[in-house]
Amino acid sequence: MFPTVARLSKASRAPLTPKRGNKDFYKGTRQAYLPGGRRTGAPGRHVIRGSSKYQLLDEKVRVYVAPQIEDIEDSELKPYVSLGAKLTEDHKNAVFSKFRGPRGLTPERFLRVCREHTYARLHPNRPVENPLSAPGWMRAQINLKLMDEPKFGGIPLKEYQETILEKRRTIADETGAAADVRRHLEVVETDDVPQKGKDASS
Incomplete structure (x- = not known):
């Protein structure tokens, strides 16, 4: 590596920073600027004679x-x-939902949750495709009021889920009752059919 040429020794130096300057040097970052004056630089001055060795200046503080x-x-x-x-x-589940497995946050789960978050941001009116399978993080954020509760057909998500589940229970009950009736009819029909052995003996 060649040494710096004497005539260019100062040209290659970068601007001074507070670490390179002396004790009174402060470059400032313009973050303390207020209307009416620039409060950059040292907030005071050194005093050689006096009880206090450093004097603060109100206009610089x-x-x-x-x-x-x-x-x-x-x-x-x-x-x-x-x-x-x-x-x-709700605070624990507001981002990744609840970890049910011993492995914690797996790459597959991270990818799935990222897709759910992306879909919710791209579709704010319908943040989930299936209302009955809303992810846990969405329910937690709704409870914490971090996001507005989505509506399906003008009905809030929770009420919509309860309505759908109630309809499913009603259909299941009706289906179960119909199945019981069919089984009862099958039993009655089998009892009414005469058996061959009894007919032969009679």
Whole structure:
């Protein structure tokens, strides 16, 4: 590797960063800009003589504007979470549903859930193809109010599922009753048919 030529020794240097500068150098990232002045650079100055070795300048000190206290208290996001806080089942199932197998999140399950999420985002009016087989993460997000409850024919998902299941129970009961009637008729018909052995003996 060839050494840098003397006449170009300073041209190859990148702009200074706070790590390369001295103790008073602060480049700033323009993130603390506020209307009325630029609060970049060092927030004060060093004092050689005096009780305090560093003097803060009010016009240079960064100021952070916080939202209203009502907005902070009403927000679902909290600055601290207790170690004793327990997640509900809906919080646990809001992304990948419930893990039923010992392997946890498998690639096949991850792909299937990704397809379900993609389909729900592309079809907000009908986020699931079969209303009776709505995934667990969707039910959890509906309970947590993270997504609006979908409607099928103007009926919310839960009511629609209950209606369909009730119709299926009614049909099953009617089918079962009809099957019982058919079995009863078959028994009666077999009892009415005379047997050959009895006819021969008589």
